[in-house]
Amino acid sequence: MESVLMHAKKACPFLHASSASTLRGLSKSGMPSSRSMLMTRAQECPVMGKAIQTRSFSATAKPAQAAVVPAKKAFDYEAFYSEELEKKHKDKSYRYFNNINRLAQKFPLAHTASVEDEVNVWCSNDYLGMGRSPVLKDAMKRTLDRYGAGAGGTRNIAGNADLHLRLESELADLHHKEGALVFSSCYVANDDTLSVLGSRLPGCIIFSDALNHASMIQGMRHSGAQKKIFRHNDMAHLEQLLQAADPSVPKIVAFESVYSxxxxxxxxxEMVALAKKYGAITFLDEVHAVGMYGPRGAGVAEHLDYDLNSRHPTMGNGSIMDEIDIITGTLGKAFGVVGGYIAGSAGFVDLVRSYGPGFIFTTSLPPVVVSGALESVKYLKSSQLERQRQQLNTRTCTVKSRLADLGIPVVPNPSHIVPVLVGDAAAAKMASDELLSDHRIYVQSINYPTVPVGHERLRITPTPGHTPEMVDSFVDAIEQLWKRHDFKRVDDWTAQGGCAGVGVPDAPLVTPVWSDAQLFPNKEAEALQSVLNE
Structure with a gap:
């Protein structure tokens, strides 16, 4: 108002002769603040009315406001989701999941969305078919009736169930260790263990194989520890990295036994020897080996001293298994249920139990699951039949050798995994789809980022339940698929210089983990072969 009055005094004779106090009084003379008597009279004045109109003053004028900036549009979450998914579609890494329902009485058969539509499963990680075994199912039914469905919470809240403690005792004994700890999955076990150790060991450096599983990589990230990656199974590269590290700092060498x-x-x-030479501890993931290798199913580390561990299956027997500091495994593959675990010294296990959030804050496995795992571990400690039959289906009379005879490109390896190289994401997906639709065979395609671009494949895992007739049908279906689409065979990959171990010049001969002597001990071979032919 003061600025209006000052301007008005210059233009109006009446206002020019009036004092400021008089004008101020008029502006407050009983009128609402929005419209004073002074402003009313000014608008009636031929001089001031025009001046006020020219300068855009009014009786109801409000203080000038800054220009209104348009509000920013809210973030479009759905558009973001679509864009990110479109990236997966474009690089052919989008994951499709089929509706597959394994049939306990018929496995490896399963049904799709329609119960009448049965297919043959050739890519299950239930490697021994233990998920359908009466050994597990009968124990689980009894446990369900006695203890119910759930665990009741974390073990910190609900307490330690006797079944959990018994399972951990069996697992510690299996791996020749002082203690073991059961988790909801081995993903959580690996993540928790490496994050706890890496973050609490002062200045820790973790040396990781380039092909280590995502759970181990995640644990290293969560630890915040320095990480050194060595080329897959390259001992010279690992030693080079170990040599460059400070001898006084804690070190972990993390690797898997079987890369899936x-x-x-x-x-x-060699891995254990290098770790000891440079003051490191070893972290061995036996997820794809437990139940599958060794005289009691403890994994590849046990299998390396097969005869010794057969005769003296106890801690301190001098086997390489005793020298490994930390072993992790799963209950969800060869053991047929779900869950994971770690095994090691009593102090190590207690450290992870006390500091690992994945263990502390996750509801424990239900007793019904633990009872199944317990019976499976105990059973496979004494039974070799399932392991031997699976190995025979994989290599001797069957899948690997027969595919090789046809020039189908199987990635060479000494384990029970049968990776068939396709080399293109779209082609691998098409092969998976056609096997399912045309041949009633379920094999999931494996694309980036699980494998590098150009290394796409079908990952096949024969089980003891696959009959010779099923093997015939499978091999015939693969051959038809390769002919129909002219997929690359071994000779084609060789001409290109090789890929993923297929067609590589002067490649070393692959020796299976299971020797013929172990598969056919004494006169048991004939009996085993007769079982296979039943």
Whole structure:
């Protein structure tokens, strides 16, 4: 108002002769603040009315406001989701999941969305078919009736169930260790263990194989520890990295025994020797090996001293298994249920139990699951039949050798995994789809980022339940598929210089983990062969 009055005094004779106090009084003379008597009279004045109109003053004028900036549009979450998914579609890494329902009485058969539509499963990680075994199912039914469905919470809240403690005792004994700890999955076990150790060991450096599983990679990330990656199974590269590290800092060498996408097997003895030489501890993931190798199913580390561990299956027997510091495994593959675990010294296990959030804050496995796992571990400690039959179906009379005879490109490896190289994401997906639709065979395609671009494949895992007739049908279906689409065979990959171990010049001969002597001990071979032919 003061600025209006000052301007008005210059233009109006009446206002020019009036004092400021008089004008101020007029502006407050009983009128609402929005319209004073002074402004009313000014608008009636021929001089001031025009001046006020020219300068856009009014009786109801409000203080000038800054220009209104248009509000920013809210973030479009759905558009973001679509864009990110479109990236997966474009690079052919989008994952499709089929409706597959395994049939307990008929496995490896399963049905699709329609219960009448049965297919043959050739890619299950239930490697021994233990998920359907009466050994597990009968125990689980009894446990369900006695203890119910759930666990009641974390073990911190609901307490330690006797079944959990018994299972951990069996697992510690299996791996020749002082203690074991059961988790909801081995993904959580690996993540928790490496994150706890890496974050609490001062200045820790973790040396990781380039093909280690995502769960191990995640644990290293969560640890915040320095990470050194060595080329897959390359002991010279690992030693080079270990030599460059400060001898006084804690170190972990982390690796797997069987790498599930290529079937390669780690040089465990050499790995342990290097770790000891440079003051590191060893972290061995036996997820794809437990139940499958060794005289009691403890994994590849046990299998390396097969005869010794057969005769003296106890901690301190001098086997390489005793020298490994940490072993992790799963209950969800060869053991047929779900869950994961770690095994090691009593102090190590207690450290992870006390500091691992994945263990502390996750509801424990239900007793019904634990009882099944317990019976499976105990059973496979004494039964070799399932392991031997699976190995025979994989290599001797069957899948690997027969595909090789046809020039189908199987990635060479000494394990039970049968990776068939396709080399293109779209082609691998098409092969999977056609096997299912045309041949009633379920094999999932494996694309990036699980394997590198150009290494796409079908990952096949024969089980003891696959009959010779099923093997015939499978091999015939693969051959038809390769002919129809002219997929590359071994000779084609050789002409290109090789890929993923297929067609590589002067490649070393692959020796299976299971020797013929172990598969056919004494006169048991004839009996085993007769079982296979039943």
């Amino acid at each position: 996408m290529c079937g390669s097997v780690a040089p465990i003895r």
